Amino acid sequence: MLLHGDGAGSFIPVSAAESGLLIYGEQRGAAVCDFNEDGLPDLVVSQNGAATKLYQNVSGHAGLRIKLKGSAQNPHGIGAAIRLMSGERFGPAREIHAGSGFWSQDSSTEILSGPERPTAVWIRWPGGKTTTTAVPANDNQMMIGLDGRLLLGP
DSSP: OEEEEOSSSOEEEEOHHHHOOOOOSOEEEEEEEOTTSSSSOEEEEEETTEEEEEEOOOSSOOOEEEEEEOOTTSTTOTTOEEEEEETTEEEEEEEOOSOOBTTBOOOSSEEEOOSSOOSEEEEEOTTSOEEEEEOOTTOOEEEEETTSOEESOO
16 A cells, blocks of 8 residues: 655555556565656565566656765765755655665665755754755756765766
């Protein structure tokens, strides 16, 4: 079952006809990633005794792909919280985590979007340090270092 957040702390079930997700069998794990790097989150679902399924997202508008480069001990920034900013307004927080289900793990590259083009990315790194990085015009992906600087390459 796909549940859609209503923005107020509750969830609304989404029908298979509306979501395009209809998986028969016994599912074991699911992970979200941007498989084709188009800025839309895709879904991978594993099944017990059956083929793994990849559901490519073909609707919605592309978000900003954000990858963190943390310390040598934590290169993906596991535990960091990321928020888009539009002017002084903050968007919802996303946390980089390791492990998201039965033998599965979401991508450490986050895809964030909002109703308007973001002006900056706010990050609270593991240990509590915060950085704010300006979003370059027309960029759809960023790699941000522990010091908040924009790095080359995703």
